[in-house]
Amino acid sequence: MGEILVLVEQRGGELRDITFEMLTLANRLGREHGLAVTALFLGHGASDLAYKLTSACDIVLVMEDPELANYNADPYLIALDEVIKDRMPFLTMVGHTSMGMDIVPALAARLSLPLVTDCAEMSIADEGRLEVLRQIYGGKINAKLTMKPSDRYLISLRMGSFDAEAEQGKSGSVETVPAPSWTNLRGRKFLTYLEAGLEDVDIGSADILVSIGRGVGKPENIPLAQEFADSIGATLACSRPVADEQWLPKSRQVGTSGKTVRPRLYIALGISGAYQHQVGMKNSDTIIAVNTDPKAPIFNIAHYGIVADMLEVMPQLTDKFAKR
Amino acid sequence: MNIVVCVKQVPEVTDAELEVTKKGTQIITEDLEFDINEWDNYAVEEAVRIKETFGGKVTVITVGDEDSEDVLRQALAMGADEAIRVDEGGFELSDARGIAKGIFQAIRDLPFDMLFTGAQSSDDGWGQVGLMLAELLDLPYASLVVGIHIADDKLVVLRELESNTQEKVELPLPAVLTIQTGLNSPRYVSIMGIQKARRIGIKETGFDELGLPEEEIGPKGSSVDSQSLSLPPAGKGAEILTGTIEEISEKAAQIIRDKGGVI
Numbered sequence: 020m021g022e023i024l025v026l027v028e029q030r031g032g033e034l035r036d037i038t039f040e041m042l043t044l045a046n047r048l049g050r051e052h053g054l055a056v057t058a059l060f061l062g063h064g065a066s067d068l069a070y071k072l073t074s075a076c077d078i079v080l081v082m083e084d085p086e087l088a089n090y091n092a093d094p095y096l097i098a099l100d101e102v103i104k105d106r107m108p109f110l111t112m113v114g115h116t117s118m119g120m121d122i123v124p125a126l127a128a129r130l131s132l133p134l135v136t137d138c139a140e141m142s143i144a145d146e147g148r149l150e151v152l153r154q155i156y157g158g159k160i161n162a163k164l165t166m167k168p169s170d171r172y173l174i175s176l177r178m179g180s181f182d183a184e185a186e187q188g189k190s191g192s193v194e195t196v197p198a199p200s201w202t203n204l205r206g207r208k209f210l211t212y213l214e215a216g217l218e219d220v221d222i223g224s225a226d227i228l229v230s231i232g233r234g235v236g237k238p239e240n241i242p243l244a245q246e247f248a249d250s251i252g253a254t255l256a257c258s259r260p261v262a263d264e265q266w267l268p269k270s271r272q273v274g275t276s277g278k279t280v281r282p283r284l285y286i287a288l289g290i291s292g293a294y295q296h297q298v299g300m301k302n303s304d305t306i307i308a309v310n311t312d313p314k315a316p317i318f319n320i321a322h323y324g325i326v327a328d329m330l331e332v333m334p335q336l337t338d339k340f341a342k343r
Numbered sequence: 344m345n346i347v348v349c350v351k352q353v354p355e356v357t358d359a360e361l362e363v364t365k366k367g368t369q370i371i372t373e374d375l376e377f378d379i380n381e382w383d384n385y386a387v388e389e390a391v392r393i394k395e396t397f398g399g400k401v402t403v404i405t406v407g408d409e410d411s412e413d414v415l416r417q418a419l420a421m422g423a424d425e426a427i428r429v430d431e432g433g434f435e436l437s438d439a440r441g442i443a444k445g446i447f448q449a450i451r452d453l454p455f456d457m458l459f460t461g462a463q464s465s466d467d468g469w470g471q472v473g474l475m476l477a478e479l480l481d482l483p484y485a486s487l488v489v490g491i492h493i494a495d496d497k498l499v500v501l502r503e504l505e506s507n508t509q510e511k512v513e514l515p516l517p518a519v520l521t522i523q524t525g526l527n528s529p530r531y532v533s534i535m536g537i538q539k540a541r542r543i544g545i546k547e548t549g550f551d552e553l554g555l556p557e558e559e560i561g562p563k564g565s566s567v568d569s570q571s572l573s574l575p576p577a578g579k580g581a582e583i584l585t586g587t588i589e590e591i592s593e594k595a596a597q598i599i600r601d602k603g604g605v606i
Contacts (some may be wrong), residue, residue, distance in 0.1 A: 133566030
């Protein structure tokens with residue numbers, strides 16, 4: 020029987036959601052095509068975490084070694100190389116996360132594996148070909164890919180594409196595998212994690228967020244947005260481009276690399292809605308989106324949409340509330 | 344510090360309504376502007392800043408057609424010293440592996456301390472070329488870099504992780520870094536600056552000179568058999584407010600009031 024190998028992602032003693040999201044997809048494919056689902060746990064002194072995976076896969080494979088204590092591309096690549104060569108899984112699945120993005124291209128090159136990164140959905144078609152759905156051009160276009168036939172594939176799965184269920188009706192066994200000898204390390208060293216420093220405001224605890232994106236145009240328009248936010252008692256947040264430009268501090272950024280928020284009301288102004296942003300705000304109770312592009316992905320998850328320039332709508336709205 | 348920076352020309356789609364060709368194999372680009380990939384722009388800026396501090400040379404390279412020389416000129420205007428264009432002939436429909444192999448062949452004999460790519464491109468977003476190059480070069484690497492500190496013969500870099508977290512990583516030189524946006528504030532280049540950069544010659548190379556086996560690049564070398572593009576289904580979608588800007592604003596204001604948005 021063939022195998023799907025899922026690379027477990029954990030940090031600071033916690034399993035990350037993407038692990039269970041991948042297992043949800045892997046178990047579905049496993050059922051459809053008679054494939055065993057194996058979760059590969061790499062770490063050091065944290066193997067109790069591995070037992071939290073047994074309800075969601077057939078085998079938990081545990082490799083422990085001081086080199087694997089914190090994620091580091093050098094030893095991870097060697098470990099994955101060994102395990103894949105040994106087990107020859109049909110499909111190896113890694114999260115399209117800061118960890119997965121740091122591994123899979125190098126792994127694919129090392130093992131000459133066909134690779135699809137940032138998959139949102141996939142299936143196995145005739146002759147064992149993978150069919151994969153990706154979003155490209157910032158989520159404005161769907162691309163359905165049919166891969167060439169192969170005995171082995173490597174994919175990275177987009178965060179938030181599947182449910183993260185710990186209980187998936189499995190009762191997997193835990194097996195240990197020895198760590199390889201660490202020859203050929205290239206000298207990369209993990210030093211430390213840095214959590215975000217003191218924040219001016221906590222956008223995560225705000226009831227109402229006014230969030231601005233690229234559509235704000237220039238830093239001179241930021242005070243207008245602040246004025247609008249003030250007029251309705253909201254906190255000002257932003258999408259990535261605004262933080263990249265340093266028009267607002269990074270602590271105000273909503274999305275995968277910033278904060279995940281769930282306010283009562285989220286007003287997205289000039290934000291197109293790339294998935295990295297959506298993941299951080301799609302569970303808000305009510306979403307109002309203002310964008311010039313009627314096909315902007317943000318309108319797919321918003322409850323109310325306004326197709327217009329945020330710079331025209333915003334002052335109108337401010338007026339209505341400021342006058343009260 | 345000699346630095347090689349890989350750049351790509353991409354269509355600017357932020358404010359554009361995209362359409363797909365009849366065959367569904369690509370988007371219609373006729374009305375689109377082309378620009379340097381945003382991530383690559385940060386990479387060029389960082390390389391030029393490092394050169395300005397430590398000395399050395401910045402070489403930019405792209406795989407593309409003649410039009411893509413625009414992004415090389417822009418990088419030269421920002422302060423890069425040399426530019427190489429690998430002609431796209433033979434590389435059409437390559438996957439990231441094919442592109443990485445082309446760049447590898449073109450730069451393998453250049454002396455460099457660091458190689459930068461953008462962490463991904465805004466069009467296909469594979470995010471693969473940089474790390475595939477690192478593997479081909481057998482060099483240490485770090486992806487999603489948002490901070491670089493150079494100390495003697497090693498680097499300390501910050502990688503961007505999820506949830507406002509970063510990771511500090513040490514690498515020996517030479518090394519490959521893929522650059523995340525926000526690392527710096529890329530300088531503005533004027534039309535005049537780009538005109539001036541026209542005096543710098545662009546080195547051209549291509550499939551014939553690079554000595555790559557034909558089956559390793561283009562559609563033959565790609566692991567993708569076919570690709571079909573479409574506009575995403577609308578989903579349940581938003582209720583779009585219509586009317587004059589005044590009417591729309593009034594409707595929106597009412598929703599905001601209903602949801603508790605008042606001081």
